[in-house]
Amino acid sequence: MNALVLLAAILFILMTLIGGKKGARSFFAIFFNFGMIIFVLFFMNDPNINPIIVTLIACAVISCINLFYINEVNIKTKTAFMSSIITIVILILFIVIVTEKAMIQGFGEEEVEELSVFSLYIGVDFVKIAASVIIMSTIGAITDAAMAISSPMREIHYHHPDISRKDLFQAGLSIGKDILGTSTNTLFFAFFGGYLALLIWFKDLSYSAGEIVNSKIFSAEMITILCAGIGVTLVIPITAWITAVFLVKNRNKNETVE
Amino acid sequence: MKKIKKIPYQQYYLYIILSFCFAASVMFVNHNESFYDRPIAEVMEVDLVHSEEVTDIYDNGDRLHEQHLIAELKNGEKKGQQIHIKNQYSASKAYDQEFHEGQKLFVSISENKEDGTDLTGTIIDLKRDHYILIVGWIFILILLLVGKKQGLFSIISLAVNALLLSYALDVYLDNPETSLLLICSIAVILFTILSLLLVNGFNEKTYAAIVATLLATFISLLVTYLIIWVTSGKGLRYEELQFITRPYQMVFLAGLFIGSLGAVMDVAITMSSSLFSLYEKNHNIPVKALKRSGMEVGKDIMGTMTNILFFAYISGSIPMLILYIKNDSPLGFTLSMNLSLELARALAGGIGIVLTIPIGLYISIFFINRKKART
Secondary structure, three states, rough: OOHHHHHHHHHHHHHHHHHHHHOOOOOOOHHHHHHHHHHHHHHHHOOOOOOHHHHHHHHHHHHHOOOOHOOOOOOOHHHHHHHHHHHHHHHHHHHHHHHHHHHHOOOOHHHHHOOOOOOOOOOOHHHHHHHHHHHHHHHHHHHHHHHHHHHHHHHHHHOOOOOOOOHHHHHHHHHHHHHHHHHHHHHHHHHHHHHHHHHHHHHOOOHHHHHHOOOOOHHHHHHHHHHHHHHHHHHHHHHHHHHHHHHHHOOOOHHHHO | OOHHHHHHHHHHHHHHHHHHHHHHHHOOOOOHHHHOOEEEEEEEEEEEEEEEEEEEEOEEEEEEEEEEEEEOOOOOOOOOOEEEEEEEEEOOOOOOOOOOOEEEEEEEEOOOOOOOOOOOEEEEEEOOOOHHHHHHHHHHHHHHHHHHHHHHHHHHHHHHHHHHHHHHHHHHHHOOOOOOHHHHHHHHHHHHHHHHHHHOOOHHHHHHHHHHHHHHHHHHHHHHHHHHHHHHOOOOOOOHHOOOOOOOOHHHHHHHHHHHHHHHHHHHHHHHHHHHHHHHHHHOOOHHHHHHHHHHHHHHHHHHHHHHHHHHHHHHHHHHHHHHOOOOOOOHHHHHHHHHHHHHHHHHHHHHHHHHHHHHHHHHHHHHHHHHHHH
């Protein structure tokens, strides 16, 4: 039996056992997200389409899957969605500049040997694709952090309906500070687990510190980790502010209706 | 000295120290050429001499350009001399770059220089250290600005973990006969204790999370190992594991182990802090109610956490996938070649996350009961 199928089957059983219907939805969300990646791939192959635009659209759809499909459409998920999109737009501007300046696109010299059978002049813009990759690797963490802040803020607002916008914003920020450490840790370990082979490679071939830092592969991975960290940090004040504004505005609207 | 001063001054000093560190480090990387053995040259003049359309055998159109660079050597015996370099690049830039004035490059200088002619050479790579430094500083500053004290602790915990990982790998390389999994297990225990204590402080909640994390990580590793053993690794294309100098299955499993650790810690601390806060609010809360609320919290975080790992692992393969498809590889072959290991990692990490929910729940309840019995 195929190891991947068995892994997926066990994950599905565990998720439905523990999470019930919501667990099953979470499992299918992974498959929809996989579909989105294939979809993105398809459009990135066309040199006439800007990969950044494709990524932005894909990020919006992925946030919809992660927020609206797994949870429901309500004020919590709506503000989390808006905050994720705003964070991604800000982050992508930064990342495009960084990837262009640091030239971390494409493949490093360590990889290129085994790619000798391939034609590398394929006409797509690898700089923009590199920026898209960084954004895509962070999108999961950004929607998670946005949801983790907007959801308890809704609870606070529910229990203290008279809370001012400023206090609500402060409460959101302090929730954000609590999850900051674990979110950055999650990303850090995920990336380092993925790069373990590369780290052993550098040490085995006794690269000097200077060679490691300046090599394309290491820089690309460092910049990915750092940008992901910047993303999950930026989403905290943005979500706290947007959720505070919307919850308080909603309350005022309800009062005038009544 | 500065720490003895009154509290309001501390922050003030912190800002001064930070900006000093920032300025000093930026100054350093911009003028650190003499610390490198390899020759470094700064591009002074760029001249585009030629460009042409090319089409490869798969009908992919691209543009090739050739530029002539005049650069000034910044270190070594020939410091200050000019060097002429030819550089070819394509519009897609998969494995080449277009250079601009002011960039610093590692170059190799051609030896066969006749008297009276200019130095020539070839480009090895771009000097990237200052870009990493600046992005690193932006990360640190944003983390401090948003997280204040917690931000500082996260930075410390990241730095300590990175050093620990590097040290663990050194130990492994010095003792190749010891299993990488054993070394990683010890490292994982240290990572968990250090990061959770740093982020959450010394309290019952943290202890419960530490125990839950360790149990869940080891069980999920065992489950994954069993699955790979039962299926004899069918469907996993180890040959595409890049940068391999050591037994590949061990490296893969160790990477999987460390990779899911962060997510498992995140779930464990979320479970234990939400259960403990319920207990703090109402000391007489029945165990049944705790269980129900704990499961609700677990259901809420399960989906988004598995997606974090999914995207962190899968996205990195996109450039390679595009290269395969553009070289007319069939889609099924491309996906199974490039994604099998990443998918396995994401799924195994997901199993770890889901297992942490009941484990974290019962361990927290156990710690709460112990606390109840003592009071």
